[in-house]
Amino acid sequence: MPxxxxxxxxxxxxxxxxxxxxxxxLVRRRRLSEWQSLAWLLAAAMIGGFAAHRRIQFILADFVxxxxxxxxxxxxxxxxxxxxxxxxSVAITRLDSRCRRLAQEVALLREKLESGGRAxxxxxxRGAAS
Amino acid sequence: xxxxxxxxxxxxxxxxxxxxxxxEIAHACPDWEVVVVSDGSIDRTTERARAAGAVVLQxxxxxxxxxxxxxxxxxxxxxxxxxxxxxxxxxxxPPAEARVVVEALERTAADVVIGSRFLDGEGYQSTxxxxxxxxxxxxxxxxxxxxxxxxxxxxxxxxxRSAFSLLALVYPSGxxxxxxxxxxxxxxxxxxxxxxxxxxxxxxxxxxxxxxxxYYPLKVTFALIVEALRRPAAPPSGEGERGR
Numbered sequence: 001m002p003x004x005x006x007x008x009x010x011x012x013x014x015x016x017x018x019x020x021x022x023x024x025x026l027v028r029r030r031r032l033s034e035w036q037s038l039a040w041l042l043a044a045a046m047i048g049g050f051a052a053h054r055r056i057q058f059i060l061a062d063f064v065x066x067x068x069x070x071x072x073x074x075x076x077x078x079x080x081x082x083x084x085x086x087x088x089s090v091a092i093t094r095l096d097s098r099c100r101r102l103a104q105e106v107a108l109l110r111e112k113l114e115s116g117g118r119a120x121x122x123x124x125x126r127g128a129a130s
Numbered sequence: 131x132x133x134x135x136x137x138x139x140x141x142x143x144x145x146x147x148x149x150x151x152x153x154e155i156a157h158a159c160p161d162w163e164v165v166v167v168s169d170g171s172i173d174r175t176t177e178r179a180r181a182a183g184a185v186v187l188q189x190x191x192x193x194x195x196x197x198x199x200x201x202x203x204x205x206x207x208x209x210x211x212x213x214x215x216x217x218x219x220x221x222x223x224p225p226a227e228a229r230v231v232v233e234a235l236e237r238t239a240a241d242v243v244i245g246s247r248f249l250d251g252e253g254y255q256s257t258x259x260x261x262x263x264x265x266x267x268x269x270x271x272x273x274x275x276x277x278x279x280x281x282x283x284x285x286x287x288x289x290x291r292s293a294f295s296l297l298a299l300v301y302p303s304g305x306x307x308x309x310x311x312x313x314x315x316x317x318x319x320x321x322x323x324x325x326x327x328x329x330x331x332x333x334x335x336x337x338x339x340x341x342x343x344x345y346y347p348l349k350v351t352f353a354l355i356v357e358a359l360r361r362p363a364a365p366p367s368g369e370g371e372r373g374r
Binding site for chain 1: 187197
């Protein structure tokens with residue numbers, strides 16, 4: 001195996017391991033949910049897989065009819081990135097909708113609380129006067 | 131027994147125009163319950179509304195017309211109201227005209243009555259560019275849902291219980307008037323229009339300015355097409371034919 005291929009394998013494996021470590025650390029610190037982390041762990045596994053076994057990309061590129069195999073990797077990551085962005089947009093829309101509903105509940109509860117407080121103060125004043 | 135009417139006033143930083151408007155409502159429509167939705171106002175809108183004796187629903191942050199209006203519908207539903215009429219806190223909707231809209235709702239078999247600026251062409255008519263956009267939206271509503279309205283962006287609308295019960299559950303975001311008209315019509319609720327005269331706003335500026343005025347028709351056009359592709363919403367159970 002040529003030296004440059006070994007270097008690529010080492011660099012790719014290190015990158016994949018660093019990515020996994022970063023994702024796991026974020027999950028451990030509760031900065032990233034387990035559910036959201038799966039997509040990123042999958043991406044890291046893909047980096048590691050392609051780096052360790054370069055023949056996979058040649059086989060897959062040949063299978064889908066791509067002449068220059070690295071384009072397959074690039075395309076897979078662009079597609080994966082867009083898919084993650086779409087999922088994030090869906091999640092943001094859901095959060096936005098929940099956030100608005102919460103704001104509405106806060107407004108309604110605040111009004112109930114304040115009108116209850118006003119009625120209580122009125123009753124207390126009447127009681128003191130009589 | 132007269133109907134329980136909620137006058138829903140949407141206000142965002144309207145401390146200048148709100149006291150005058152609330153005073154006008156108290157004179158023109160003393161039997162109405164006035165509910166002000168303060169949409170994350172950072173001026174004295176909330177205090178002014180409370181001082182005028184209105185019920186105030188104070189959203190914790192600015193959430194837009196749709197969220198504010200839907201908050202009012204939720205309140206009206208909980209308060210057992212029969213009719214909700216919406217007015218803008220900037221003073222564009224005269225309370226006397228709001229009464230005309232409510233009376234039309236009570237007189238006819240409609241579930242929603244829209245106050246239209248264009249039926250008799252009197253009062254404030256908006257800018258020519260906006261009138262062109264409004265005509266386009268009228269055309270779209272006619273083609274997509276068979277809704278015949280001349281003023282689909284009018285905020286001066288009165289809703290019967292079946293209509294506001296539905297909108298309390300599902301309501302479009304952004305600038306919701308045209309989309310909600312289509313949603314209501316596709317839910318087989320009846321819409322009608324009466325001529326009203328509106329005024330230019332008392333103070334402040336419209337939220338539709340600059341880039342928003344270009345984005346708005348595109349967004350609404352897209353939203354109307356998507357709305358037409360959805361399964362029609364069903365009125366909430368128990369609200370039946372005309373729940374008032």
